[in-house]
Amino acid sequence: MPELPEVERQLEPELEGRRIEELEVLDGRWSRPLPPAELGAAVSGSTIEGLGRRGKYLLLEIDGGRTLVMHLRMTGNLVLVEGEEMLDPSEGRRLYEGERSTSARHLRARFALDDGREVWFTDPRRFGEAFLIDDADLGERFARLGVEPFSPEFTPEALGQMAAGRTVPLKSFLLDQSGIAGVGNIYADEALYRARLHPLSPAGSMKPEHHLALRDAVVAALQAGIDAGGSSIDDYRDGRGEKGTMQERFLVHTREGEPCPSCGGEIVRIVVGGRSTYFCPSCQVRLRRRPRRRAARR
Numbered sequence: 230m231p232e233l234p235e236v237e238r239q240l241e242p243e244l245e246g247r248r249i250e251e252l253e254v255l256d257g258r259w260s261r262p263l264p265p266a267e268l269g270a271a272v273s274g275s276t277i278e279g280l281g282r283r284g285k286y287l288l289l290e291i292d293g294g295r296t297l298v299m300h301l302r303m304t305g306n307l308v309l310v311e312g313e314e315m316l317d318p319s320e321g322r323r324l325y326e327g328e329r330s331t332s333a334r335h336l337r338a339r340f341a342l343d344d345g346r347e348v349w350f351t352d353p354r355r356f357g358e359a360f361l362i363d364d365a366d367l368g369e370r371f372a373r374l375g376v377e378p379f380s381p382e383f384t385p386e387a388l389g390q391m392a393a394g395r396t397v398p399l400k401s402f403l404l405d406q407s408g409i410a411g412v413g414n415i416y417a418d419e420a421l422y423r424a425r426l427h428p429l430s431p432a433g434s435m436k437p438e439h440h441l442a443l444r445d446a447v448v449a450a451l452q453a454g455i456d457a458g459g460s461s462i463d464d465y466r467d468g469r470g471e472k473g474t475m476q477e478r479f480l481v482h483t484r485e486g487e488p489c490p491s492c493g494g495e496i497v498r499i500v501v502g503g504r505s506t507y508f509c510p511s512c513q514v515r516l517r518r519r520p521r522r523r524a525a526r527r
């Protein structure tokens with residue numbers, strides 16, 4: 230899935246202050262439970278005040294104290310369209326002709342802006358969705374989302390507090406959006422490999438040095454995805470390989486049976502919490518559950 234920090238960074242200056250002449254919703258799944266025409270009518274004519282992000286949600290702030298919340302899910306994407314030109318903000322590049330026609334085929338919603346440009350929500354698998362919410366309700370809606378990995382609040386100490394006493398495997402711990410917001414299956418694997426931590430280690434078994442290593446590894450893994458122009462990275466594979474370069478950069482994810490980049494040992498696949506998980510059994514240390522501390526000495 231596209232990297233939301235990149236989408237936000239690239240699109241916000243283009244959209245801020247623009248008026249949405251029309252929002253045309255072409256797929257009822259995108260707007261449900263609202264009928265497409267109803268969501269379209271509610272947003273058409275609004276002015277865009279900003280673009281924000283919370284976890285894996287993009288927030289299009291519009292006038293009237295309202296926000297259109299969009300989730301890209303597995304294969305959703307926002308594309309800026311200017312005549313024949315199409316920019317994919319998550320990759321920071323213009324799309325080639327073949328990609329343009331693919332995008333057009335998977336168009337789910339179209340924002341026509343007052344400067345003649347358009348923003349398209351494209352989504353081959355159609356899991357993406359959108360809903361309109363009053364700003365006053367945003368806090369409650371996202372109250373359960375955890376800390377943003379690129380924010381200053383994401384410290385080793387914060388990670389330690391989150392993990393304290395938890396017996397869930399580290400892999401599940403990283404995927405829990407109420408802890409760290411926005412880490413998907415791929416980045417969880419890549420981060421654990423970078424931190425040299427076994428995905429089945431209980432989260433609460435980490436020591437302070439592991440908190441530091443894992444914090445740094447999560448940020449580094451996400452940053453590597455962004456630097457690589459990371460689109461089409463979650464579990465989805467484009468059969469035509471149109472955006473396929475990112476897979477070549479994974480250290481362990483989807484590399485079952487291949488040599489570990491560090492020790493040359495074989496990368497293994499297991500299933501944790503229903504999700505495919507790839508790791509190096511030699512490099513990634515399995516932490517034991519910490520023995521219960523005795524009561525403080527008198």
Ligand SMILES: [Zn+2]
Pocket residue numbers: 489490491492493494509510511512513
């Ligand atoms: Zn290894």
